[in-house]
Amino acid sequence: MTRALVQVEHLVKHYRGSGLFARNDQTVQAVADVSFAIAPGETLGLVGESGSGKSTVGRAVLRLEPPTSGVVRFDGVDLATVPPAELRALRREMQIIFQDPFASLNPRRTVGASVAEGIEIHKLAPRAEVPHRVAELLEEVGLDASYANRYPHEFSGGQRQRIGIARALAVSPRFIVCDEPVSALDVSVQAQVLNLLLDLRDQRELAYLFIAHDVALVRQIAQRVAVMYLGTIVEIGPARTVIDAPRHPYTQALVSAVPEPDPDRNKARIILAGDPPSPVAPPPGCPFVTRCFHPLKDERCSAQRPALRLVAEREVACHYAETIADQAVAAAQ
Amino acid sequence: MTPLLEVCDLNISFPHATGPLSVPVDDVSFTVSAGELVALVGESGCGKTLTGLALPRLLPRGAEIGPQSAIRFAGTDLTRLPDRAMRSYRGRRIAMVFQDPMTSLNPVMRVGRQIAEAIEAHQSVSRAETRARVLSLLGEVGIADPGQRIDAYPHELSGGMRQRVLIAMALAAEPDLLIADEPTTALDVTVQAQILELLDRLRAARGMAVLLITHDLGIVAGRADRVLVMYAGRLAESAPTTTLFRTPAHPYTQGLFASLPRLDHEARRLTPISGTVPRPDQWPAGCRFHPRCPVAIARCAEQRPPFALVGPDQRAACWVAQGVTE
């Protein structure tokens, strides 16, 4: 078995204070013990709603923010123990694409300058050759090479996203964190950018950590998927297995809530009661206990946090995962 | 039976704006009957929000409704009414729920008060009765523990709850038509499901008509009675929901369906619509979709197709769909 390209072990990230969820004296447990591995060329989808911690995981894996505890290994190397100069060199191999195409490009730099940044930082090409490389990259993402001299505001969201992808590709990475790369785009453009990501993956043998809230999208692109709720992974396994036949109640609710453009599909809808709890004060037992509709839910669920265990070809964090029906359960409340 | 709302040739323009002249909403016609849920679907910039705002005449400054346009509500043409008369319609007979619950609520006023204001604007009721009505509304929109929530400030509530409050405000005066502009876009998927379920339930319970404006075709299935698809300021297609999903007539609608990732999709790649959505100052002549259309013929670039019947209850603005071959 090939060694994992990215290995995350017991990742924890706490924030102190202000922000969306807490005041200054409170601790937000954004990520509470997350572990997974991504093989070279593999796409792991990371699905969850707001407050699930998925974006934080993405940033922590790239070490854009230091984790509170836990280990992130890239190609076997523990990123925390690596000296800064070496870390910078390693950064070539792991890149990120952001959600907001309007904020991810420096408005004062030309498109070409933004794309060339990685090349310049790591001195990957002699100065005279840089424009040529930039032109190649722009064409690879489906943009005209002449765009290099223009400024971001002259482009649409979809085009800007492509520019961001070109910038990430400039350093020839092996792994890219895609943080909601298409959610801010128009529907008719999303498919274009997604196809581009698929093609690039095949041509360059890239591994992706694909973070999204759109379950159908993740199912399209990921081989494996991890479902996050309140900072922990509640279910992880092959994408089609997890999404087509979910075993964790939250996954079932999530999949059931996906709006499907097909009026004939008679899907029983699970409507969860209440709102997602805040990551400031997560309950001691299973994080989902306050909204769980499993018929066997009991005191054990409130007291003891379930660990991930192998059930029906995927790992689930639920005490009663074996007994939940494969089809969506009848509506709760 | 006469429809509750009849929009005829709605034209919205910004005549005094600098820059190239364009008509952001161009000849839009549709109807909504009592108790019906009609979905108006389209991408950003297609004019659907402006269309929604035009109905209660809440257009931004500088926007003008064309002289040939008519918006008939229960028989009366709203475009001919002076603003004072319009006020008796707004809230009372036509209510609107806006997109972003974060910014649509007054942050320094308790939510109970805000709902009460919506009631008091149209009816003179005693304090006690207003409070009772507010509590009942909060319960109706599914807010648990209304007695406590009534005194909460907006920032103390989650996004889903704020949206419910907005819906409660819209329902306060018992409107006949509720216009919901992207009511779930800013919300999580599970909360989205809750809100849509709520709208459906309210519609059935009150016999209210709903115009749901959205970019998400998915939330429309199984909920809307009819769907209107807009592209670049014009109506591309209109049909009952099942018909639209089974046999979409307009290439744009077809393209949208093909490009959406679906849970039952087996193919690896998606089929996108080529090109990008044109900006209003760059709208093409003839059929506005023709540069991106896989089946466009010569006439599409020259002549604008009429919004004509292509099936028993289906209209599409497309030459090819109408059987024209050259």
Next chain:
Amino acid sequence: MRSGARTGLVILVGLATVAVIGPWFAPDHDIQGNLLTGTLQLPSAAHWLGTDALARDIFARLAYGARVSLTVAGLAVAVATVIGVWVGLTASAPSRVLAGVAERAINLGLAMPRVIVLLVLLAGTGQIATGWLGLVLGLTGWPAIARLVRGEALRLREAAFVAASQALGASSGRVLWREILPGTLPALLVAATLGVADAVLLEAGLSFIGVGVRPPTPSWGNMIYEARDHLMDAPWLLLAPCVALVLTTAAATLLGESLRRSLLPESR
């Protein structure tokens, strides 16, 4: 360019031109003419704005004063900007220690009453070179700029394109120099322009009370002081420097506000 900016710019350029070449066209500002008959003359062909109590040509003094005022203001703004940017960027650094120290320095600086400090620093000195005056003004004026730069830098640090740069492997120095600093320039430009107006007024005030530019070197401030004794018999003595002062301050403010409107739409 907006009309406000254009007007302001034209006036300022005009004043700068007068400051630079004006004194060549007029009699030397130092020379006292005939003390018996040449004092307090009305404007004439020989003396465009008349003469003052010591029979000196007012236009020449005004022009030289413009040179003084604009030099002092320019220097003050330059020094304040250089120090302010440096401290402000440090105060936005990720290192809590560094940022903490810089932040405290800014707060301390802002808390000090600028005019009083200037009085203390300048009162004891004799004739002071314009260069030193400008420097001193700048040394007391940097906290406001630092606070501004810190605010902008903090905001920019959160921007996605900065994170993208870091992800690409940019060192923090590179990020600072290529992403954050350029981002603060619009706000800085506005602050600097308005700072000129502020500095001109401050210098005039200090010269008026006698601790800024001392006579015989002309400054609009001390010219106003000297005009006090002749309000009735020679009002043009007062009018000339006052108009000049108002014009300069207004022009700089117009330009600054116009820049703010076009460069920083969010702060409207």
